[in-house]
Every structure is written in C-alpha cells, then in structure tokens.
Amino acid sequence: MKPIFMTFTKEDFINFFVIMVVAVAVVPNIVPTSYWYVSILIPFLCLSLAGLGQQIIIGYTGQLALGAAGFMAAGAFACFNLILRVPGIPFFVALILSGFIASAFGILFGLPSLRVRGIYLMVATLASQFFIVWGIDKFGWFKNYDTSGIITVQQIVIFDKPLTSPLAMYLLTLGIVTVLTLIALNLVRGSTGRKWMAVRDMDIAAESMGVSLLKTKLQAFAISSFYCGIAGALFAFTYLQSLEPAAFSIKLSFQILFIVILGGLGTINGVFIGTAFILLFPVLLNIVGTKVFHGAVDATIISSVEQMVFGALMIIFMIFQPLGMAKIWENMMLKFAPKPDRRLTS
Amino acid sequence: MAESRRFPIGDPVLELKNISLRFGGVKAITNISFNVLKHEVRAIIGPNGAGKSSLLNCINGIYKPQEGTILFSGQVLDNISPNVVANNGVSRTFQNLALFKRMSVLDNILVGRTLHTTSNFWEVGFGLPKAMKEDRKNKEKCEEIVKFLEIEHIKDAPVGKLSYGLQKKVEFGRALATEASILMLDEPMAGMNVEEKREMCRFILKVNDEIGTTIVLIEHDMGVVMDISDRVVVLDYGKVIGDGVPDEVRSSQAVIDAYLGASHD
Amino acid sequence: MTDQLLFFLEVVVAGMLSGTMYSLVALGYVLIYKSSSNFNFAQGAMVFFAVLSFVGLMELGLPFVAAFIATILLMMLLGLLTEKLVLRPLTNQSEETVLMATIGLGFFLEGFTQAIWGVEVRKLDLGVKDFPIPWIADNLKLFISALDLVAAVVALTMIAGITLIFKYTKVGLGLRAVADDPGAASSIGIPLKNIMFFVWSAAGVVALVAGMMWGARAGVQFALVDLALKALPVLIIGGFSSISGALIAGLIVGATEKILEVFLGPMVGGGIEGWAPYVMAILFLLYRPEGLFGEKIIRRV
Numbered sequence: 001m002k003p004i005f006m007t008f009t010k011e012d013f014i015n016f017f018v019i020m021v022v023a024v025a026v027v028p029n030i031v032p033t034s035y036w037y038v039s040i041l042i043p044f045l046c047l048s049l050a051g052l053g054q055q056i057i058i059g060y061t062g063q064l065a066l067g068a069a070g071f072m073a074a075g076a077f078a079c080f081n082l083i084l085r086v087p088g089i090p091f092f093v094a095l096i097l098s099g100f101i102a103s104a105f106g107i108l109f110g111l112p113s114l115r116v117r118g119i120y121l122m123v124a125t126l127a128s129q130f131f132i133v134w135g136i137d138k139f140g141w142f143k144n145y146d147t148s149g150i151i152t153v154q155q156i157v158i159f160d161k162p163l164t165s166p167l168a169m170y171l172l173t174l175g176i177v178t179v180l181t182l183i184a185l186n187l188v189r190g191s192t193g194r195k196w197m198a199v200r201d202m203d204i205a206a207e208s209m210g211v212s213l214l215k216t217k218l219q220a221f222a223i224s225s226f227y228c229g230i231a232g233a234l235f236a237f238t239y240l241q242s243l244e245p246a247a248f249s250i251k252l253s254f255q256i257l258f259i260v261i262l263g264g265l266g267t268i269n270g271v272f273i274g275t276a277f278i279l280l281f282p283v284l285l286n287i288v289g290t291k292v293f294h295g296a297v298d299a300t301i302i303s304s305v306e307q308m309v310f311g312a313l314m315i316i317f318m319i320f321q322p323l324g325m326a327k328i329w330e331n332m333m334l335k336f337a338p339k340p341d342r343r344l345t346s
Numbered sequence: 347m348a349e350s351r352r353f354p355i356g357d358p359v360l361e362l363k364n365i366s367l368r369f370g371g372v373k374a375i376t377n378i379s380f381n382v383l384k385h386e387v388r389a390i391i392g393p394n395g396a397g398k399s400s401l402l403n404c405i406n407g408i409y410k411p412q413e414g415t416i417l418f419s420g421q422v423l424d425n426i427s428p429n430v431v432a433n434n435g436v437s438r439t440f441q442n443l444a445l446f447k448r449m450s451v452l453d454n455i456l457v458g459r460t461l462h463t464t465s466n467f468w469e470v471g472f473g474l475p476k477a478m479k480e481d482r483k484n485k486e487k488c489e490e491i492v493k494f495l496e497i498e499h500i501k502d503a504p505v506g507k508l509s510y511g512l513q514k515k516v517e518f519g520r521a522l523a524t525e526a527s528i529l530m531l532d533e534p535m536a537g538m539n540v541e542e543k544r545e546m547c548r549f550i551l552k553v554n555d556e557i558g559t560t561i562v563l564i565e566h567d568m569g570v571v572m573d574i575s576d577r578v579v580v581l582d583y584g585k586v587i588g589d590g591v592p593d594e595v596r597s598s599q600a601v602i603d604a605y606l607g608a609s610h611d
Numbered sequence: 612m613t614d615q616l617l618f619f620l621e622v623v624v625a626g627m628l629s630g631t632m633y634s635l636v637a638l639g640y641v642l643i644y645k646s647s648s649n650f651n652f653a654q655g656a657m658v659f660f661a662v663l664s665f666v667g668l669m670e671l672g673l674p675f676v677a678a679f680i681a682t683i684l685l686m687m688l689l690g691l692l693t694e695k696l697v698l699r700p701l702t703n704q705s706e707e708t709v710l711m712a713t714i715g716l717g718f719f720l721e722g723f724t725q726a727i728w729g730v731e732v733r734k735l736d737l738g739v740k741d742f743p744i745p746w747i748a749d750n751l752k753l754f755i756s757a758l759d760l761v762a763a764v765v766a767l768t769m770i771a772g773i774t775l776i777f778k779y780t781k782v783g784l785g786l787r788a789v790a791d792d793p794g795a796a797s798s799i800g801i802p803l804k805n806i807m808f809f810v811w812s813a814a815g816v817v818a819l820v821a822g823m824m825w826g827a828r829a830g831v832q833f834a835l836v837d838l839a840l841k842a843l844p845v846l847i848i849g850g851f852s853s854i855s856g857a858l859i860a861g862l863i864v865g866a867t868e869k870i871l872e873v874f875l876g877p878m879v880g881g882g883i884e885g886w887a888p889y890v891m892a893i894l895f896l897l898y899r900p901e902g903l904f905g906e907k908i909i910r911r912v
Contacts, residue, residue, distance in 0.1 A: 003478075005473070006473025006478060007473065007478075007481075064707065064710075112893055112896055112897070115896060115897055115900055116896050116900050118706055118707065118710075119650050119706075119710060119851075120847060120896055120900065122710075123843045123844060123846075123847050123889065123892055124847075124889070124892060124893045124896055126840070126843065126889055127886060127889030127890055127892070127893055130885050130886035130889055131886040131889070131890065134882050134883075134885050134886050137882070138879050138880045138881075138882060139879075183471045183472065184471075186470055186471050186472070186473045187467060187470055187471045190465075190470040190471075190477060190481060191456075191459075191460070191463045191465060191470055191477070191480075191481060191484070192467045192470045192471070194449070194453055194456055194457050195457070195460065197446060197448065197449055197453075198446050198449075198457045198460075200446075200448075201445075201446035201447050201448055201449065202444045202445065202446055202447075204408060204428065204444060205440065205444035205445070205446070206446075206457065207427065207428035207429045207432070208406055208408075208428040208429070208431075208432055208437065208438055208444075209432060209437065209457050209458050209460050209461075209520065209521075209524060210429050210432035210433055210460045210461040210524065211429060211457070211460050212429050213429070219467060223467065250837070250840070254714075254718070257714075261711055266448065300725065300729070300730050301726055303722075304722040304723070304725040304726035305722065305726060306722070307718050307719070307721055307722025307725075308718075308719050308722035308723050308726065309722075310715070310718055310719075310722075311715045311716060311717065311718030311719025311720070311721070311722060312715065312719050313715070314711060314712065314714065314715025314716075314718065314719075315696075315697055315712050315715040315716055315719070318701060318704070318708050318709075318711050318712040318715065319697075319700045319701060319712070322704070322708055
C-alpha cells in the first residue's frame, strides 16, 4: 500500500480519523462519570505510552529489557523537579526534558546489551529498576525533602491556564500520546524500524549489511526510555496526581511487559490492545465478584485470581499464539475484510 | 570466459596474508594466503569442513584470526568488525541463511540499503521530506532488484515462510542492495535444482558483467565453478592446496586427491 | 584482633552465611537449567508456594514431618504439571518464548498460592533461634547468629549432596546427557521422563528447604518472591549451569551486599542491598559474560 503522507496510507488516515472522532467527540459525551477518565482512560493512555516504549526495545529491537517502571520514575521525578526548580518553565518543555533525562538513564543501563543478550540482559536491566527507584527514594533532594512519603504534584499549567478537570487531563494526555504514537509509527515503518528489526532477527547479518549494533541498540534504548519517561511523568501528573517511588515498582514493570507480550510483540496496535486488556480485565473481575458473588469474595482473592489469569494467559499465548492478541485481531479482520497485501506489522 | 570484458580484471581488492584461525584447540585455518582481483569471479572450493566459510567470516570481521593480515584495496582496516567491513564495500550471503525471518522479502532487501540511508531517526520519526524521499528512492532500487531476481510475486511475503531456494535468492538480493564492490557468496546455490542453479549463475554473471562487482564464491558444484569463475582457490583442512585458473586447478594432483579422499597423513 | 577487624569479619561471615541461602534458591534454577537448558523463572514462586504450603499444612494440623513429606509430594506434582503443560508444548520454541511462559507460570503460582493460603505473614519456628551463639561470642568475640549458621550448614549439605549425585551417579550422568542433547540422550535409551521427574522433584525439595530457611529468618510472606529475584544475579555471576558457581556466587553476593550495606549504607540511608547484587552482575557481565563457572557460548554462523 502506498504511503500518502509520511508513512501513512489511505487506510491509516481513515482509521486515524475514526479513532480521533471517537476519542475527542464521542467519548466525552458518553462518559457517565469522571471515574471513567480518572480510572480507565487516562491510565490507559499513560500505560500504552510506556507499552510503546517497551515495544520498541523488546518487540522491535529484540532486547529483553525489563525495568520500564524505573524509567517512568525517572521521568516523573524529573518533571516534578523541573517544574519545582525552574520558575515559569512551560509544562511541555519540562515534559520533554524529563523524557531526555529518562533517555540518558536508558542509554546508561542499555550498555550491557552490547555484550549480552536474553536472560542475562534481562537481569542486567533489572538493575535499572532497582537502582533508579532506590536513588530517588534515598536522596531527599529529589523529593524536595518531603518526608510524608507521598508528594503532591504541581498543577499542570498550560499557557497560564491551570488544568484541573478530568476532561482536560484526558484531552492533554490524549494529545501527547497521539503525537508520540504517530512518531512511533513513522519510526517502525521507516529505515529506523527496519534496522531495529534486523538487529532483533539476525544481528550478525545486520552488521554485515552495515548496521552499527552499538548505535542502533543504544538509540533504541534511548527512544524507548524517552517514551517511558514521558509516560511516567503523565502517569504522575494526570493519573496519580501524586508522586511516590513505590508506585513505580517492579510490579508495574511486569505489568508493562505483559502488555507487550499479550498484546503482541512487534506490533503497535498490540500495545493498545494489551493495555486495554490489562486495565479492563480487573474491572470485569470486580464486577463479577460483586454482582455474581454478591461481594462474598474477598478483595485479595480477586487480585490473586487476576494474577493467576494473567499468568495463565501468558502461558496459553506462548503455546498457542505467540504473536499475541494483535494477531488474533488481525485474523478476525482478515475474515471480515480480506486484503491481498496486508502489512506484517503496523 | 575470456571475451572482451566490460570491466577488465584489475588489481587486488582483497589480499589475505598468512591467515590462521583457531577455536580453542581446533585449527580451522592455517597460514592461508591468496588474493582477489578487481572485477573477477573468484571461487573458493574444497571438501566440507575445509574452512571456507570460516575464511569468509574472517574477511567480513565475524571471526578474528589469531594471525595474519587482510588488506582491502591495499589498506588494513583499523577495527575489523562486520559493519566496518561493510562500510568498505564488502557484502555477503551466508551458508545457513541469515535472513530477517520476521520481515518481508522487500524489507529484508531494504536493510541492504542501510549504507545508502543517511536520514537519522529524527528525520524518520517526524516524517521529514528528506527521510521520505530517501525511503522512496531506496524502495525503488529494491523493487528493481526484486524484478531482476524475478521474485515480485513474493515481495511482501514474510521470508520465514518461503522455500529454501527462494530464501537464498532473497539473501542474494539483500547483498546486491548494498551496491558493494565485493560480493562474497557462501554456497548461494545450495539446495537448488538444476533450473534454479542455472538462473542463479545467470544472475551472478550478470552482476559481475554489467555492474563490475567482484565476486567471491564458495561453491560445491564443480560444473558451476568451472563455468563461471576466473580463478579458483582450493582449500583442504584449512590450508590452500591449489590456486589458479579453473583448468590448472582441475588437473592438479593435490586437488584430485583431496576430492577423491586420498588418505591424509 | 582489633575491634574494627573483628566487626568486619562478623559482617563478612554474616554476609556469607546469608549468601548460602541465596545459593540454595539459585540451586533450584541451576538444577532445571543444567538438565533441560530451560530457565525456570517460576522457581522463586515455587519457593514461596512450597514453604507456604508447608506452613499452611501444619496450621491445618499436620505434624512437622508429615507436612514436610506432603509438601514434597505437592512439589513433585507441581513439577510434573509444569513439565507436561508448560515446557513440553514449547519444546522447539525460542529461548525467549519459554522464558516468557515461565514468567507467566511464576505469576500464576504466586496468585494461586495467595488465593489458597491467604496473605498474612506467618511465622516459622524451626527450633533454632536467630541469636548469637554464646560459645563463639565468648571465645572468638564474634556475634554469629545460630539460625544463620544452621541455615548455612543445611544449604551446604544440600549443595554437596546434589553435586555428588550429578557427578558420580548414573542418574547424574543421564541428567547431563539430557541437558546437552535430549534427542540424542533419548535415542540411546535414557528415560527422559524419569530423568525430568527426578530433576523437578529435586528442585522442589530445594525450593522447600530454601523457603523454610528464609521463612524462619524473615517470616513466611510474599516478599520471598522478590528475594528469589535476588537469585538471578547469583546465577549470572556463578553461571546458570554450575552448582559450585551458585555456591560461590552466593557467598560473594551475600558478603559484598552485607559489607556495602553496613559500611556504605549509613551514608546513603540504607537499602543498598536492593540493587547492589544487580550492579555486581552487570560488572561481571562486562568481563565474564558466562559467569565464573558457566559454559562459554560460541556462536557459529
């Protein structure tokens, strides 16, 4: 399919238009309470963004990097500190700078990828998770010496207007995630993405074709942690509206890993499908627990069952559909609208 | 083979001097020296395990020989690693196939255009005109290669699903896309039937004839070797046992012994 | 000996003793990896499941020995199911796919354990107190916890036992053959099923003992799973397939972690043990990617 503008085809434009109309015009009108924004839509956007970051490094570049939450923490605390200490800094500037700061950590902790792969790399990247969160926690400067444990973040002020309503937060996050997703699409469809995938599939052959493993891997780490950093800042400022190192635990890193794996490695739309599932399934479980069992089921049992289901799904997908939910979606779409020349990845 | 060539054979573009390679206690290559001349088709032959692929891996920087030097157009490269060698005009295919299994045929070949891609990720990410234009040009070049190799019908197929022979062709196409001046082919016709082999020979000769690419070819099929190569070097047990034009090599006693399995002491 | 030096020695010894416990957890991973070239990320969750089941069964009224045996049987069943339902279907898949599946298994097992046994912290009393041994304190002026010492002895015994089995028995030889090439091993008559059953049972026993030692020290609780993550750097430093590597790396990690925590900790408010093992692992990876005793990986193209 021939791209019309940048890497986007006619089909892309239609999809984009529809999604945007739904997201901007339809959703705000059908959403019954702000609960939906606060607890579902906004975290959906933030986690998807982190998922995009992880998809880039794991799904496209094939580097088993855990520790997304560490980079999210870096981004969140960087944003907080920039707004705190640089008077009058525009929010977007602080946000982008936070991304760069997270990037720097990404490059640093991505260095082991030049020597090791697989489970070895996974363990090495866990270091970033533990070290970054520890560092932020221990050195009071990052938390502005707040001893309460949970810091309230500043208000987001854009062009002198403070954003307070959930709707405003939602639209802001939507805008940022949309732009970054479009950039990611350009990257993965262009020469950058091909280099990443070449490194993933056969790095020796990639090198023999002139790809610099060092540059490509570090670049992937940089971009991926940039995305995680921005996701972290948005997570803190629009969703949690507070900052605490404990929110960026290894559990969050695993959640994002699940998003990428269950959603489908190596696809962009897989990230969104995966995030939707990770967020909505617990909601479903809750409903089942309260409506069907009439609240007789303990909350901890529900969360244990949640864990069991995610774990079991991981196993089931790896055995039966390693390409994830995105592939299932693609197969379903092909049934209804068969196309001769499907893209392999979006 | 000696009709007037468009690109007459020139000076050495590749010189191996006293190359030795060991893996732990196993000597894969012992004191090998030979050269490859510009615009020629140089075949490397020898029984299985003679060290042919290892030799290619040394040239291309995947293995680092413990002894010896390799000169690229008379120059020693500072840090021989595969992408440095690629930047110096050498490309290759692999004996056991090294395609990017999860990418399409066209995308595989496009990776071959890496050295002709100067856009950085900012330009790609923001879809700037420079990146888009370059992408379009590279795609056109790859479409030409796809056409040349007669694989248009599968250009969007994921390579993992293709037959062995087709995959070999794609890998050849990927190496072609680099527009390297030296193309090293490791058994490009293995697993192909007579028809496919003839086609591959045609492609190789065409590339050598019309573009002037120097070809280094590892090949088992004697017929092919005699037919298309200008000079042949014969390896056995990691050593050179013959080096010259096909006729010379074919009648050398040492070579005949090696292939007919005379007892080695 | 000066007081300073004595104190340093105490710290080193305490660190090494707790390090043997890391080794014990790591041993479970090594057993599986050594005999099937699979990395069982769920081993940590298995430690948790094992000890919680043990304690839970005792709470339900079973005496110590019966609960111990029952738990071992439970672990064998778990191993059997894992092999059959998770690993066998994934035999020809990539290393990463199997890894992801075992991560999923780990998650499943954690949730399952909590669903069955609940989330309260439980105490485990093994009859040995976490208290400095009087004799050593009086004569050598060193404060070494009795519990630490017992745990270390148990760990060392198990490690020694398993090493002997691998090296000198027929089963051990079979195990090594299977790890190298399951197809070849089975074609010369080595009973794959039995071997794997043995391995998983052994890993289960190791998991239970490791869990009991840790549980006695710190209470039986969910944090045990994070502890198991600590075994990963130990595996990297020691090599995934080496039992002696697990032991030595455990000692190194335990001692270094303790030293850093005690001497550098006060300057930065503590918590160094949270990440120190990982940074150590990175440093090792840069200089010796295969670990102290692991197998060097040569990639042939």
